[in-house]
């Protein structure tokens with residue numbers, strides 16, 4: 001067994017701890033933002049007239065609230081050794097990522113560390129992954145590959161790459177007010193919806209329990225993100241930092257892995273995958289890669305214009321829709337994320353049923 | 357069973373990972389010290405003529421090396437669910453403390469967080485503590501209390517207080533070059549000696565295995581501390597920061613708890629306990645408490661003099677032995693730590709046998 005959930009009412013402690021992570025984040029950000037500002041952690045908001053100095057790395061507040069909540073949640077739900085392993089390894093992985101994210105905010109780590117360290121941080125999670133490494137082959141390919149393939153170590157490498165991808169994908173789909181927390185809120189909501197569908201369907205006890213674990217990892221995340229978004233949405237009063245992006249990415253990776261729905265989780269990352277594919281030629285140095293790849297701010301008209309030399313999804317969208325005000329652009333990006341998640345559900349529940 | 361150790365040769369992977377933490381720390385400190393300096397993390401060395409700006413918070417290097425080592429060690433030794441719970445909860449607790457320590461270095465947290473957060477960080481460890489909460493009563497008290505008392509929740513509160521004490525005790529016994537890493541090196545060596553004595557005695561399989569767990573937690577710590585000390589010893593080229601002090605304190609607390617020898621561990625903290633008792637009236641505000649409670653630096657003669665208004669063990673020792681050069685003072689403090697650990701062994705193996 002995985003977790004001490006039996007009935008719906010057993011979710012009450014989780015709701016209380018999640019609410020706690022919301023309140024703590026809401027209350028502490030106004031206090032801690034003065035501290036981060038005083039410590040020299042701030043950034044200029046380049047897409048504004050008269051750019052102000054905005055306190056940076058405020059992701060440490062929801063991240064710390066989340067870790068505390070995870071500890072408290074564990075007291076209620078980790079009733080046996082197996083669930084304790086899953087909780088603690090997941091908590092260790094996400095805590096290590098949060099620490100590295102904050103170190104990145106303070107020290108500006110190099111790219112090699114950004115790839116190496118999430119790989120290592122995902123180890124405890126992958127060691128604790130107790131599921132099968134067998135994958136079911138889609139119908140049309142079965143004549144070539146058979147009904148299932150044992151991936152073994154390859155599957156573990158896939159999970160590590162998932163952790164590295166998730167942590168970096170959110171970090172590079174950034175640059176306009178509220179996009180980091182906004183995209184994460186939509187992904188978390190979609191994943192929770194998927195979890196609740198599977199809990200409702202109750203196809204098997206194992207699947208039921210795996211999705212309940214995922215709920216216990218994502219609900220406090222959603223609530224702390226909601227509180228963060230209050231301060232991070234346009235016009236941003238705080239910036240979230242690498243801390244938040246790494247925190248969010250690792251949380252999604254571990255929910256997908258421990259919930260055994262990593263492929264569905266990847267479907268919720270369609271805009272991030274697109275952004276990654278568009279960015280790849282620059283990140284790997286085929287084109288010159290400037291440090292910031294923001295759109296151009298037209299201060300006179302207070303709008304953002306595409307920069308074709310900056311290969312990101314945001315610039316591509318601006319190129320398609322034309323110069324746009326930042327607030328409107330963020331809304332469009334969030335709607336795109338929601339539509340992508342809708343498409344993901346269509347693929348997961350309709351298209352995939354044609355192949356399996 | 358706790359851990360996959362059976363024979364002495366099974367310690368070889370641990371020795372390799374510990375050596376790895378030594379090498380990584382040794383190699384990375386000269387690189388990362390430039391990064392922390394560039395990020396504005398530095399302090400003036402007040403006990404020197406022409407004080408230089410010394411890179412601060414370099415504890416992040418041995419701490420990160422240690423966490424990576426712990427993950428790698430787990431791959432070799434955590435063969436069953438029980439040992440995985442112990443490893444991951446310990447790793448989560450220490451990782452959370454390292455994150456908070458680094459946050460403290462960057463943000464200068466308030467005292468209430470310094471007491472609250474280690475308490476919460478110790479939760480996973482205490483949940484995972486699978487031992488008895490029964491304590492054996494010393495002979496002379498048995499007529500009043502009986503042979504053993506079931507402490508239950510009180511014992512868990514004691515373990516939390518141990519975590520809070522260890523993390524803060526090392527942090528406040530500081531202020532001269534190399535004392536943080538130096539005292540930790542001596543304590544770790546003493547604890548490892550105790551572990552090896554108990555492993556050799558092999559009184560019961562449980563005790564044997566508990567001390568082997570402790571070895572696997574302390575050996576990589578000792579090795580990364582050794583590399584840190586190369587740069588931190590008088591005259592310091594780097595400062596260790598709250599990061600290192602919290603990291604060291606939590607490592608000792610978890611080794612003592614998971615090794616089931618927390619009372620013996622406390623005996624190795626005699627100078628820290630003395631310093632804590634001397635400091636208590638100032639810390640809790642009965643006397644005015646200045647932010648730094650250093651000795652007075654006599655620049656003309658390049659010696660340290662006691663400041664009677666600063667209630668610390670270091671000032672008390674200076675008051676007893678008279679003004680002393682910093683290098684000599686640190687050597688005296690380290691010798692005091694070694695002598696105290698010798699006394700601890702005498703109490704543990706001789707005096708306590710009179711009472712139990």
Ligand SMILES: [Mg+2]
Nearest residue numbers: 104105108242
């Ligand atoms: Mg950065």
Ligand SMILES: [Mg+2]
Nearest residue numbers: 460461464598
């Ligand atoms: Mg501090």
